[in-house]
Amino acid sequence: MRVGLDVGGTKTDAVAVDDAGVIVGRLRVPTGWGPDAVGQTVVDAVRALGAEAGVDLAAVLSVGIGIPGQIEPGTGRVVHAVNLGVESLDLAAVVAPQLGVPVQVENDVKAAALGAHALHSGGSPTPGSMAYLNLGTGIAAGIVSDGVLWRGARGTAGEVGHISVDPNGPLCRCGQRGCIESFAGGGAVAERWGRRAALPVRDVFDAADAGDAEARELRAGLARGVAAAIRVLVLTADVDIVVLGGGVTALGDRLMTDVAAELSASAEASPFMRSLRLQERVELLPPGSPAAALGAAIVGAQGDATHDTEEALVHG
Amino acid sequence: MRVGLDVGGTKTDAVAVDDAGVIVGRLRVPTGWGPDAVGQTVVDAVRALGAEAGVDLAAVLSVGIGIPGQIEPGTGRVVHAVNLGVESLDLAAVVAPQLGVPVQVENDVKAAALGAHALHSGGSPTPGSMAYLNLGTGIAAGIVSDGVLWRGARGTAGEVGHISVDPNGPLCRCGQRGCIESFAGGGAVAERWGRRAALPVRDVFDAADAGDAEARELRAGLARGVAAAIRVLVLTADVDIVVLGGGVTALGDRLMTDVAAELSASAEASPFMRSLRLQERVELLPPGSPAAALGAAIVGAQGDATHDTEEALVHG
Incomplete structure (x- = not known):
């Protein structure tokens, strides 16, 4: 199981994806303003997947986060996320200890690109x-x-x-x-x-x-x-x-x-x-498509380097 | 040994590259006009590398050709090479029997890009x-x-x-x-x-x-x-x-x-x-640089799928 979040300016979309690439849980929470509240939003969204969407959080292997801002290459730090009131935040370092799983952070458009690709290719490894x-x-x-x-x-x-x-x-x-x-x-x-x-x-x-x-x-x-x-x-x-x-x-x-x-x-x-x-x-992209959150889940799986699951997610 | 040719509108550059990626022979011949003459130019240029530049043609494993035109994907056919008087020509099929080695054809700018990359990276695998x-x-x-x-x-x-x-x-x-x-x-x-x-x-x-x-x-x-x-x-x-x-x-x-x-x-x-x-x-690119012909040699080596040599050529 992989979790993906799309942290937007006003709301955060969360999805849980099983090993076959199927979205098994999905919800939306409001996004907080500023570094502390953004970190808390991420933790709250993941916990809500367990509490409200019935996702087995013990089975989650990684959390991927898409966020509007620049990501410092090779890190989990987001900078210049002006729409979130964040100048610089090592988001992965802040939330990983509370989530207890590896966390990857990616620019939201790049994450959405991966998600759109996965949605488009359907089940086939195109x-x-x-x-x-x-x-x-x-x-x-x-x-x-x-x-x-x-x-x-x-x-x-x-x-x-x-x-x-x-x-x-x-x-x-x-x-x-x-x-x-x-x-x-x-x-x-x-x-x-x-x-x-x-x-x-x-x-x-x-x-x-x-x-x-x-x-x-x-x-x-x-x-x-x-x-x-x-x-x-x-x-x-x-x-x-x-x-x-x-x-x-x-x-x-x-x-x-x-x-x-x-x-x-x-x-x-x-x-x-x-x-x-x-x-x-x-x-x-179909309206209401969870491309960005799904793409974030793929980013989390790829960062975790569990190759089989990555393949399933990318092509799921 | 790999041979690369850059077939230009008026002249054709030819290089021979050894397995370490070093250019060991180089010359220039005039380019003929029209499909038959272009094919003959390729054969003449390779033979001239042997006769005039002292290249051991028996050691040549492949010939790559860069040419200004569109290459039909997955083939050795060039189309719309208007500057050469060629509307459509299966160049690889025409010259391979005379050369006796595998022949690959690539658009000249794409070949030059590979050659420029090899020249730029020098000996290091950047x-x-x-x-x-x-x-x-x-x-x-x-x-x-x-x-x-x-x-x-x-x-x-x-x-x-x-x-x-x-x-x-x-x-x-x-x-x-x-x-x-x-x-x-x-x-x-x-x-x-x-x-x-x-x-x-x-x-x-x-x-x-x-x-x-x-x-x-x-x-x-x-x-x-x-x-x-x-x-x-x-x-x-x-x-x-x-x-x-x-x-x-x-x-x-x-x-x-x-x-x-x-x-x-x-x-x-x-x-x-x-x-x-x-x-x-x-x-x-330094003036007189043989980027396009060198890149064509790389294309020939890659098409031949002799991976070690390809690596040597790309990074040579």
Whole structure:
């Protein structure tokens, strides 16, 4: 049995996965703010799997944690997790003594990439490659090849959000102009839209449908940014498929129709782009999919180096 | 002993590499035009290594060929090698009977990436990753991780030349606007410059130095395109280093100064880009380096699956 947690800005998803890769328990708890509360959230979530979801905690061999922030390579330390009020926290060292099992920590998008790959491959040990493109407040991707995460040299693999695709584009919070994230990041869109709304990107889509010119421009820019990220991932890493996930994908078909139109326009302009068949290679992660928590469970199993179980989880 | 050939548009480089990875013979022959002449060029080049460079052809275990075109996955067939007058040619099947050893065929940029990696790692078995960015008539890259070429799902890994970085940029021959290649490809620059010159990109640089406004714009665009390709490779694949090669790099420091200024400008604008230390991660392939032919020899050895020799060649 492996446990995986996806520590989000407001809520934490927890799953328990058996040795065959089947999710046998699943729940959600609110995430605390700041280093101490984040650590406590992790411990509480695991205990709740036992108390509320009926998971046999004595059978748990590892806990994997996905968290939005940079993970110092080779450690369980997360830094710059600004949405959690965490500047630097050795999360593995803090929670492992209380949990009594090995703990691995991974960036949440990278974990979700592993989880999306496992969900996509179903029970079959499919080789091949996938990029998971997370459309949330920011834009980032994780690349998985033959079941293994492409980590890169310094931990920036998949940071396609900060590739500039327009020298005259909006100023990005990173300091550059025209970054993919400045067009398609939920945070950037909300900031430029300026209206208060519980779901600002949805508000932009609604206003665009109602004919608002500024909203239509923002909406078109978002689709252009997402399409650009897909092209970058296929032209650079040549992944078989690009799976879209993250909060903005709650827009579902409204988003996908726009993105498909963008991809179709470049395919019409360019025989080379047409030959890539990009539209056939893009998929939406099913709503409510536990990709990130499942991926965290895989990270925990891989860190524990119990190879058979890792295989079962990756391909489960 | 392994032989590697780099079949270029006008000349073919040939090397013979011993089991320790040392280049023991090297020469250059003119490349013929069309399928028959290209096949003959390969056979002639190998025979010349014996006759003129003193290579013991009886000791040759494999021949690897790098060629500008698409290679059908899992075959020795090259298609769309337009610069060689070849629409489709099963090169391995044509030359292997005459050479009497296994023949492997690879795209020339991918072969050069393997060769650049071997040259860069010297005698030491360095892990890590590298992108080889070829600046020639077109722009393409090959990515090598831990000595292994990243082939991708459908053979387009490293095709960064056709990522658009400016929706108002020049029309690319691929049909899109503002592709990296439309700014930085030697062919695109020569076409927009329009003046007849033996070395059109050098002519642009000379005219820019002399104050010509159009030449200065073309030169600035070239540096912007190269810098964009470097950013894409590091932000997507997070390679340790990017090695620049290809005909346009004959401009040496004149090119590198412009590219460094572009990378420096984005580092000044963006703390995130600054943290990537891109300038320290870019290198120029030494002029006259036999990277592509050496890489082709590695491809031949890998295809032959003689693992010890492959290791020696990769790290030789």
